[in-house]
Amino acid sequence: xxxxxxxxxxxxxxxxxxxxxxxxxxxxxxxxxxxxxxxxxxxxxxxxxxxxxxxxxxxxxxxxxxxxxxxxxxxxxxxxxxxxxxxxxxxxxxxxxxxxxxxxxxxxxxxxxxxxxxxxxxxxxxxxxxxxxxxxxxxxxxxxxxxxxxxxxxxxxxxxxxxxxxxxxxxxxxxxxxxxxxxxxxxxxxxxxxxxxxxxxxxxxxxxxxxxxxxxxxxxxxxxxxxxxxxxxxxxxxxxxxxxxxxxxxxxxxxxxxxxxxxxxxxxxxxxxxxxxxxxxxxxxxxxxxxxxxxxxx
Numbered sequence: 203x204x205x206x207x208x209x210x211x212x213x214x215x216x217x218x219x220x221x222x223x224x225x226x227x228x229x230x231x232x233x234x235x236x237x238x239x240x241x242x243x244x245x246x247x248x249x250x251x252x253x254x255x256x257x258x259x260x261x262x263x264x265x266x267x268x269x270x271x272x273x274x275x276x277x278x279x280x281x282x283x284x285x286x287x288x289x290x291x292x293x294x295x296x297x298x299x300x301x302x303x304x305x306x307x308x309x310x311x312x313x314x315x316x317x318x319x320x321x322x323x324x325x326x327x328x329x330x331x332x333x334x335x336x337x338x339x340x341x342x343x344x345x346x347x348x349x350x351x352x353x354x355x356x357x358x359x360x361x362x363x364x365x366x367x368x369x370x371x372x373x374x375x376x377x378x379x380x381x382x383x384x385x386x387x388x389x390x391x392x393x394x395x396x397x398x399x400x401x402x403x404x405x406x407x408x409x410x411x412x413x414x415x416x417x418x419x420x421x422x423x424x425x426x427x428x429x430x431x432x433x434x435x436x437x438x439x440x441x442x443x444x445x446x447x448x449x450x451x452x453x454x455x456x457x458x459x460x461x462x463x464x465x466x467x468x469x470x471x472x473x474x475x476x477x478x479x480x481x482x483x484x485x486x487x488x489x490x491x492x493x494x495x496x497x498x499x500x
Contacts, residue, residue: 209419214416217446218446218454228260229260232259232307233261234309235265236310239266239271240270240291241267241289244314245277248278251278251281252477255281257437257458259440266291267287268288269290271283291315293327296324303328308337308443315345326349329341329349333355340361340363341362342435343432346363356396362399362438363398363399364435365402367404374388378404389408399451401452418456420461424473424474429477438455458483
């Protein structure tokens with residue numbers, strides 16, 4: 203791999219953006235299930251869902267506790283919100299979640315899910331259901347911390363994890379080095395040991411599946427605001443739901459996420475919020491839009 207091949211770029215986005223036929227239906231572009239939300243956090247799963255829709259997912263279902271499902275529903279009529287019994291995601295809702303996972307193409311687990319003991323206990327079971335169903339799963343936020351003592355569960359799943367430095371320390375047990383070369387090495391090591399795609403977030407985000415590596419150079423300090431990580435999860439989740447390669451879903455997602463942040467920066471400087479990135483996604487992604495040529499019958 204040459205030095206230039208190590209960085210995320212437009213070609214990586216073209217790998218995962220699917221062309222659209224004139225007779226396309228929503229089912230052609232993936233059904234993404236977002237599992238998250240808690241009594242304290244309702245916005246995070248909504249941001250994931252809206253980012254996924256703006257990226258091109260055909261259907262997004264947000265599975266959230268009944269305590270916040272009505273609130274999440276008010277954020278946008280574009281979201282399908284499925285209430286899960288209880289104040290938090292817990293074992294009580296496992297049967298319902300299993301059905302939802304079976305009917306989805308990919309799963310994002312963790313946005314706003316919180317750290318209640320019953321939720322922490324339920325998260326490994328949700329990952330096991332996804333693994334059994336052979337569904338790609340993106341694990342984010344407190345769901346990462348919930349498997350810190352059970353990270354071997356990743357080896358049986360088709361998993362992508364998106365930790366920031368604190369979450370990486372919680373699951374890997376080491377501080378994230380400052381130097382880029384050292385960050386690449388710890389990311390690769392964790393990815394190969396746990397059969398996962400790792401997206402180590404931060405300045406120059408590192409993406410690795412243990413064999414391949416990309417470093418992302420888009421983005422800016424204005425993105426250091428709550429909710430931008432949820433937008434990243436939604437972008438990647440949309441690509442996963444469309445059955446794109448896991449590694450390149452992460453690479454393209456990081457690149458597009460940073461481009462959206464740079465687009466907003468040009469308009470608003472360092473005064474952006476996470477929803478600004480979602481609104482920027484159409485302008486960032488439409489240059490990659492493609493129609494399949496119309497086939498004329500003989």
